[in-house]
Amino acid sequence: MPDTQDILDTKHILETLVGFDTTSARSNLPLIDWVEGFARRYGAGVERVADGTGEKAALWLTVGPAEVPGYVLSGHSDVVPVAGQAWSHAPFRLTEVDGRLYGRGTSDMKGFLAVCLALLPAMAAAPLVRPFHIAISYDEEIGCLGVRPLIARMRAMGVRPLGCFVGEPTGMAVVTGHKGKHAARVTFRGRACHSALAPAGINAVEYAARFIDHVRLLADELARSGARDPLYDVPHSTGLSSIVHGGTALNIVPDVCHVDFEFRAVAADDAGALAARVIAFATDTLAAEMAGKDAACGVTVTPLIDYPGLETEPDSALVTLAKRLAGRNGHAKVSFGTEAGLFQALGGVPCVVIGPGAIARAHKADEYVEAAELAACAAFVRRLIGESCAA
Numbered sequence: 201m202p203d204t205q206d207i208l209d210t211k212h213i214l215e216t217l218v219g220f221d222t223t224s225a226r227s228n229l230p231l232i233d234w235v236e237g238f239a240r241r242y243g244a245g246v247e248r249v250a251d252g253t254g255e256k257a258a259l260w261l262t263v264g265p266a267e268v269p270g271y272v273l274s275g276h277s278d279v280v281p282v283a284g285q286a287w288s289h290a291p292f293r294l295t296e297v298d299g300r301l302y303g304r305g306t307s308d309m310k311g312f313l314a315v316c317l318a319l320l321p322a323m324a325a326a327p328l329v330r331p332f333h334i335a336i337s338y339d340e341e342i343g344c345l346g347v348r349p350l351i352a353r354m355r356a357m358g359v360r361p362l363g364c365f366v367g368e369p370t371g372m373a374v375v376t377g378h379k380g381k382h383a384a385r386v387t388f389r390g391r392a393c394h395s396a397l398a399p400a401g402i403n404a405v406e407y408a409a410r411f412i413d414h415v416r417l418l419a420d421e422l423a424r425s426g427a428r429d430p431l432y433d434v435p436h437s438t439g440l441s442s443i444v445h446g447g448t449a450l451n452i453v454p455d456v457c458h459v460d461f462e463f464r465a466v467a468a469d470d471a472g473a474l475a476a477r478v479i480a481f482a483t484d485t486l487a488a489e490m491a492g493k494d495a496a497c498g499v500t501v502t503p504l505i506d507y508p509g510l511e512t513e514p515d516s517a518l519v520t521l522a523k524r525l526a527g528r529n530g531h532a533k534v535s536f537g538t539e540a541g542l543f544q545a546l547g548g549v550p551c552v553v554i555g556p557g558a559i560a561r562a563h564k565a566d567e568y569v570e571a572a573e574l575a576a577c578a579a580f581v582r583r584l585i586g587e588s589c590a591a
Contacts, residue, residue, distance in 0.1 A: 206318060206578045207571060211301065213238075214314035214574075215294040218303035224278045224342045227255040231277050235259060235336060238317060242324040244334075249353045251346065256338040258350040263323040264331035264588070271584060272333045272364035272549065274539060275313045276340030276347070279305040285565040300568040307557025311569040312367025315556070315577045323585055330588040333361060340539055343505040347539040351547045363518035363550045365584075366540040369557030369569075370532070372576045374522045376552060377431065377533035380509030380541060382471035383462035385502040386411060386482050388446075391494050392455035401453030402497050405446040407486050408457035412441045414481045415461050418474065427468035431533040437465040438535075439474060460504065464535060467511045508541040512550055522552045525583040526576075534559070554580070 220231040236246050236259060245262035264270060282291040282304055289295040291304040301311075316334050323332050335354075338346035354361075368375075388411070390404035419439035426436045439462065446457025461478070465471035479501055487499040512519055514531050523529060536559055540551035556573035 206582070207575055209318035210314045210574050210578060211294070211296070211571070213317050214301065214306065214311060217310040217314055218294045218305055219292055221292050222278050222305070223281050224339055225281070228277045228338045229255065229257060232257045232259055232336070235317065239320060242321050244320065244324065247353060247357070249350050251338070251349070256346065258338055258346050259334070259336040260350060260353060261320075261334040261336075262331055263320060264328035266331050266359075268330060269360055269362045270331035270333060270588065272335050272361045272543070273316045273581070274335040274337070274364055274366045274543065275309045275316070276337045276539065277313070278338050278341050279308070279310070280341050280563045282565075287565045289566065296571070299571045301571060302566055302568045304567055306569040307369040307567055308559070308562035309367055309369060309555060309557070311557050311574055312555040312577060315574055315581055316367070319578060319581045319585065322582070326585050326589050328588050330362070332588065333359070337539060344507045344537070344539050344542055347542055348546065351542060354547060361549050363521070363552070364540065364543045365522065366538050366543070366551055366553045367555030367577070368536075368538045368553050369555050369559050369562060370534065370553055371558055372526055372554060372556060372573065372580065374519060374526055374528050374531045374552055374554055375534050376510070376512040376514055376519055376531045377467065378510045378538055378541065378553065379432070379437070379464040379466060379535050380471045381462060381464050381505055381507055381537050382475040383460065383505040384475060384479065385504055386459045386461070386479065387500040387502070388457045388459075388486070388490070389497050389500070390453070390455045390457075390490065391497055393453050395451040395453055398453055402455070402490055402493055403453050404457040405454045407490060408444065408446060408459050410486060411459060411478070411482050412444070415439050415441050415478050418478055422469075422474075427466055429466040429468070429533065432466060432535055434535050435466070437463060437469040437471070437474060439463040439478075462505070464537075465509060467509055471509075472506060507537055508545040510538065510541040510544055510551055510553070512544070512552060516550060518550045518552055521587070522554055525580050525587070526554060
């Protein structure tokens with residue numbers, strides 16, 4: 201079990217991390233600067249991977265013999281907004297009440313990062329024969345954007361890790377799979393006119409409604425007879441339209457309507473292929489019908505989010521190790537996405553998702569992580585340090 205100092209150090213670091221407002225719309229550089237300074241104090245190797253604007257960056261920290269394969273502990277620095285949420289505690293100040301630590305990002309997923317950083321001194325002091333890499337990304341919440349250049353940098357450095365533990369909140373359950381996702385925005389461009397002359401216009405909202413219904417019909421088909429994976433809480437692929445904007449006034453035939461939609465797919469399906477089916481209906485059938493009435497009318501598709509699913513064999517060495525270190529016999533899959541699928545697909549790194557907290561507490565007011573969950577995570581990392589000292 202982790203000692204009391206581990207937990208005190210973790211809470212102190214978590215307080216610091218929560219104090220940085222790293223909502224995706226803001227720069228994460230103050231947090232990155234702090235973490236880099238902290239890591240350098242313990243002799244960690246630091247690679248900073250900045251985005252194109254220079255306003256955000258990812259970090260790749262290395263402790264131990266970098267020339268041999270080791271393990272990655274991975275988390276994202278960004279958090280979702282708090283606007284419009286009724287918090288009982290200040291969201292960007294850590295508040296502890298009855299063993300619960302409240303604050304934006306405590307579960308998703310600064311709690312995990314705090315544990316990793318609190319144990320970085322122990323990593324630096326240990327006689328490691330395999331290195332630790334701590335990967336900290338940005339913009340995970342808006343499409344897993346920042347981890348992609350980080351993985352590219354990892355590959356350019358010739359790093360080939362034995363495995364990666366992505367610390368999304370699972371209650372320290374060993375998660376071997378998650379669904380892939382493809383999301384896009386479809387914009388319908390019609391022709392406006394007075395509603396009293398409705399047949400003279402081309403109603404973008406009504407064409408959007410036909411598209412939305414097409415998404416729903418495919419989602420119904422997947423739920424009724426699609427591929428199944430019983431380890432998921434929703435055992436089939438899903439699809440939905442979630443945001444719709446169109447129209448300006450009741451007495452005007454709307455000339456523009458935007459629809460955001462998504463598909464999340466089990467391993468037997470391809471989220472991109474499912475999305476392509478409904479996009480084809482919009483760009484071929486509906487767009488052709490609109491253009492037949494007015495060549496200026498039509499459909500535009502804007503990609504939003506695309507990331508692969510994760511599928512790690514339950515009898516793999518990494519999963520077996522994760523179960524032993526976590527003291528677990530079982531494994532699970534989750535419907536929410538993580539960066540693990542990208543580490544696996546782009547970096548060729550086997551992955552397990554395991555971390556403190558619960559996804560049910562994330563993205564809403566009064567997000568919290570339990571001190572006991574942080575303790576369990578610290579015990580896991582402590583055991584992994586011991587594992588990395590073995591011959």
